[in-house]
Amino acid sequence: MFDKVLVANRGEAAVRIIRTLKEMGIKSVAIYSVADRDSLHVQLADEAVCVGASRPSDSYLNIKNIISAATGTGAQAIHPGYGFLSESAEFASLCAACGLTFIGPKAETIDQMGNKEHARQLMIKHKVLVTPGSRDFIKSPEEAKKVAAEVGYPVLLKAAAGGGGKGIRQVKEPGEMADAFSLAQNEARLDFGNDQMYLEKVLTNVKHIEVQVIRDSFGSCVYFPERDCSLQRRKQKVIEESPFILVWKRMGVKWNWNFLAPARASRQ
Incomplete structure (x- = not known):
């Protein structure tokens, strides 16, 4: 168990993590930009360190300053929350090099799956079907036009390290x-x-279905059943529905609604 954890995030994500740390009896260190010095997550934490100017690139993405804040306050681990550096293989790798536990996947896993283009290539390698698109990073609009002409418009330009509709x-x-x-x-x-x-x-008239699996370093593994995340606004999910009724109806499956036990589907 850790004695002190630095939370490398802000806002709602940081508040939830800090509250959980308090419930577990673990001290928390918040980081903040100049603009966020009076934010709730700063007030809730046991300690707080300013890591840079208002722009996220100068503060919440400032790897050097965040690691310095962790080592300077005696934190043993860093929780990145979501967004920002949570899917940065470089950040996870530097945490390990500095003797800090990165609360999240290994750097190698992030590089494979956190980077969406790397994930596409990994799936292609293992003969998993993927949406038609680029076979490598797109470095210019001209290159993007060539790929778009091959797969057909409309297309989506997407950040390889992105998430949250950004x-x-x-x-x-x-x-x-x-x-x-x-x-x-x-x-x-x-x-x-x-x-x-x-x-x-761009694929139209399709569903966005997710299954989430969580595993820790001790071998414990749990999963959340499939969720229909198709209802979105500005590429942000509005409602996640589970189970995905349409699939189970077509399969003639009746859902087991006992949420206290691992979710299973049983045939009638």
Whole structure:
């Protein structure tokens, strides 16, 4: 068990982590930008360290300052929350090099699955079907146009290190590509500290279904059943519905609603 954990995030994500740490009897260290010095997560934490100016790239994405804050306060681990550096393989690797536990996946796993283009290539390697799109990072609007011409418009330009609907632009025709590429790449750079882009064909009349699996370093493994995350606004999920009724109805399956036991589906 850790005695002190630094929370490398802000807002609601940081507040939830700090409250959990308090319940577990673990001291917390908050980080904040100049603009967030009076934020709730700063007030709730046992300690707080300013890590830079107002822009996220100068503070919440400032790896050097965050690791310095952790070592300087005697924190044994860093919890990245979600967004920001939570999917940075470089950050996870540097935490390990500095003797800090990164509360999250290993750097190698993040590089494989946190980077969406790397994840695409890994799936292709193992013969898993993926959405038609780029086979490597897209470095310019001209390159993006070539790939789009192959897979067909409309397409999505997407940040390889992105999430939360950031760094994404839909392009319906070649004339929109230059502006869309510039906007998506700049947004990715500011929000994730990584401006690598890739491209995928836009699929319509489809469902967004997820299954989540969580495993710790002690071998414990749990899963959440499938969730229908199709209802979204600005590429942000509004409602997640489980079970995905349409699938189970087609399979003639009756759902076991006993939430106190591992969720299972049983045939009638």
